[in-house]
Structure formats: C-alpha cells, structure tokens
Amino acid sequence: MTFGPHLFLALLEGTVAAFVLALTALGLSLVFGVMRIVNVAHGEFFMLGAVLAWAFSSLIPASPALGFILALIASPLAVGAIALLADRLVLRRLHYQPEATIVATIGLLYIIQQSVLSLYGPYARPVPAPIEFRVQFPWFGYSGYKLVVIAAAGFLLAATWYVLMRTRIGLVMRATQFDRETAQAFAIPVERVYSMIFALGAMLAAGAGVLIVPIQQAHYLMGLDPLLLSFITVIVGGLGSLRGTIVAAFLIGISDGIISVFFSPTLAKIIATLFVAMVLVFRPSGLFAQARN
C-alpha cells in the first residue's frame, strides 16, 4: 500500500477510536464537572461493560445481532446499577471530599478489576460482531462493524447532549454543576443528582466498552488504557468542559490513530502523557480555554 491509502486507513481507525474515546471521556468529564471528583475507577466501568457484553451476548448464541442488542441495553444498565451502589455505599459517605474520593475510587478500581478476574478469569474473549459485511475500498476491505460503532457512538453522544441541554433533568444537572449551594437552596436534591451523574458517567463508559468488544476482546485488564486516554482527553479539553472534552477526544483519537499506524504506540503514549502533564501545569483550563462559553 502506498502512503495515501495508508493514511486513509489511519484516519478511519482514528475516527472509530475517537468516537469510542469521546463516549468514555464524556462520562469522566461529566462526573468531574458536576461532582468535582476524579473517578479513577472509570476505566473499570468500561471493562465491566465489555465483559458483561460477552456474558449477555453468550445468552443468545444463535443470533449474534440479537445478543449484541441485548448486551448494548442490559450491560450499561447493570454497570449503572453497580455505580449507583458504589456511590451510595462509599462516595456519599465520604461527602465527595476530593482526596478521600480519589483513594476510594482507586480501591474501587482494584475491587472491580479483581472481582472480574476471580469470576470471569484471565481470558480474553471475543464477542461476535452483530453484522458481517466488509466495505470494499479500492485498496483494502474495511470492517463494516466499525462504521456501526461510529453510528452508535454518535447516537449515544447526541442523546447525552439532548438530555443535558433540552430536558428538565439535564437542566437540574447543569444547575448543580454551576453552583451547588444555590441549586440546593432551590430545592434540587443535590445528592440524588450526584448519584445519577455518577451512574450516567459509568453507563457511558460501559456503552463504549460494549461497542469496542467485537473489535477488541474482553479482558479484565482492558480498563487501564481507556482510563489514561480519558484522563488525557478531559485535561486537554479543560477540566469540566463537556464541549472541550468532545473536541479533544476527536483531536486525540484521530492523532493517536495516525501516530500508532506510523510510529511505535509506546513512544506515542510517552509523548502524549508528557504532553498532557505539561498542559495541566501550564494551561490548567485546557488547550481550548478561550473557545469555551
């Protein structure tokens, strides 16, 4: 393959990665923006989504498509319930104090990851893609399922945006983010909003996990990479800015796709982590601070 088609392939791969990353990072960004806490266990919700997708889809072995649809609905719901439980049992009792919460979510990370290891085992298991067709370009064939990922992730992003911007519940969430005390004074049940946001953030990560699992197999350690990438995205986009997160997700997802095709992925990650540390130090409100409203 010559350079042109190679670049095209890299762009395609990057776009798929960007949509999945946008979904995952949006969950982290929502939780940070509204609750002012860093959820280190976010990647584990992604992993849980993928592993549960394997479990649900293997309930209907006859039809991969039906199994996948079941997984896409049931898996985020189950993960949301787990997140709700974690919020009630742990985070709420810590009064969302930033440092204690970080330590607690590190604990949750290990609890979820290691529980999956003992219940599911150290295997990497594939989930069959719900559709089997290849898009034939002149230079190479491309998995049609990856285009489904783009469409589904795009739909979920749009749905989240709609809920936040156009519904009453979204208004309540944004009010809580804007000013917690005033929201409480206006009889907004802040703690319930927090629980909902935490569950919603986890469900977004789980959804991304379900979408990725036909491409990448379900494994108990798969949560670490999305966690670090989401961190990078949320920081580069500006902590707490949802729009910045989405923009950054596309920037990082696509450039990560291109860099990984042409260079060593480890080197790309080293550069990315150092870059994001510098952004956080020298531009703490993100690279696109002025572009925000």
Place this chain on the structure above:
Amino acid sequence: MHSEDRRALLLHLVTLAGLFALQFLLPAYHHTNFARIMVLACYAMGYNLLMGYVGLLSLGHAMLFVAGLYGAGLSAEHLGFGPLTAFVTGVVAGSVLSFAVGMIALRTSGVAFMIVTLMFSQAVFLSTLYFSGVTGGDEGFVLQGAARRIHAGSIILDLSNRTTRYNLALLLFSICLMASFALVRSSAGRVFIAIRENEERTVMLGYDSFRYKLLATVLSGTMSAASGAAYALLFAYVGSTFASIQYSILPLLWVLLGGVGTTLGPLFGTAAMFYLIDFTSDYTSSYLLFVGLALVLIVLLFPQGILGTVRAKAAPWLP
C-alpha cells in the same frame, strides 16, 4: 529536650532494637520478608514525608522508587559498578528526578498535582518498556556476582547472605527513620506541617512555600530512591513492574494504614499490608482485591490509620 521528645526518641530506639532482636527469633521465610518490609517501609516513609507532613498527595512515586531501582541496577549491570557506587548512583538519580518533577509539578496543587505526578510516572513506566533493550522491560534482569559483593577492606559482604541482607536493610531503615524523626522536629519540618494545615497563612507569615515543598519533594524522592536502590541490590531483581501504577498506590496504602503523618506508621502499615497480601495470595490469584478493599475501608472507617488512632486516643506525643 522536653520529656515528650525524650519519650518519642526512646520509642524510636526501642523499635530499632526490637527489629535488631527480631532476626534471631524469625524463621528463614519471615526473616527475608522482614528484610523486604524494612526496605519497603523506607519507601513508605519517603512517601509519608510528602503526603503526611506537607499534605501533597502524589500518585506517581513509583517513578522515584524505580529511579533508585534502575539507577542502581543498570549501573551495576551495564557499567560494572560495585554495590556501594551503584546505590549512590540510584539515590542521586532519585534526587535529580524528584527535583525536576518538583519544579514542574509543584506549580499545580490538589487533584491536578495527583494527575501530573501520575502522568509523569506513567511516562517513566512506558519508557522502561520502550527501552527494553537496556532495561529488560517486563522481564527485567537479575543481578549476580560482583554486583552483590561489597569489599570493605579485607572483609567481603555477600548480599545474598540473609543475615547481611537483614542488617543492611535495618541500617537503611534506621537512617531513614531517624532522618524523618529529626526532620519533622526541625524548623523545616514545622514549616511543612504549617503548609499542610494552611498554605496561604504560611505564605503570609513570610515563608516561601514553593521552596519548602520542593525541599520536601526532593527529600521524599531521595528516600524513595534509596529504598528502590536497596531493593534492587539486596533482592537482586530489577523489572518494569516496579514502575507500574500499582507501585505508586502501594506506598499510599501503607501510609494510610499505618497512620498519615506519623514517623513509625509507615513501618506498621507496610508490615500489615505485606502480610495480608502474602497470606491471601496463597489462596487466590486476585489478591489485589484486598488492596482495593483495604483502601476503601480505611478511607471510610479508619481514616487516621493505626498510629494516628493511637495518637488520638492514647499518646498525643507521638511524632
């Protein structure tokens, strides 16, 4: 010297004497375990200097630990340094790295500081994998032969001998413990605590808080690197696992369990967690589950840790 200070000093000396006596009582297996615990407790004490006294929570101390580990291990393996020179190389590597990281990361605070240190440490971890031609990457390498023999005049100390190993670990532990004890009672130590309690007020009183935080970071990094260097030389294995996030979380856990901001807490926390993991890993491969449970339970129910609770309930003079 106040009577309280004397009591605290006595307690430290009794602890060290107790650890010395322990080597004659312990069976072989626990003998080696305790040598490891003492070396790792130095890492925890280094972590505690920053977290417990200055109030800066780092999520990237593994990079400082491996600065010592690789500084000593690589110089012994590739440059043929003897154990003492290799140890010094490791410690210097840790001081230099902590100075550089401190200069950058200390511009941030709170959550941003945690993430910046996490990212730097992740970059170091990935570098150990990227340069696997030199570091051996995941598999690492084992130190052998001359790298584990100290020539002191006509005496040859063999680091694979367990009595030598135990006593060198105890020597390092004693130096780190007494250094921490002296530090927290010094005027710089008082400023550290003042910064933890209220940084703005400390600045208003005329202290350059950045300079004190940098000093604490370098001291903490040096102690962590000393622990890493000793770990490489005494237990002969160097590998990139030690640079992973897990090794940044462990000292946090040890310090939380032992008691944040207590000089002896890190020893108790390290020993308790070491044996919990050692015990549970006999039964299950998912022993890290207990690390997670311990973290959650400590922040929820036992935020002061072992010695913090003792200090609050019975002994307010504990340093």
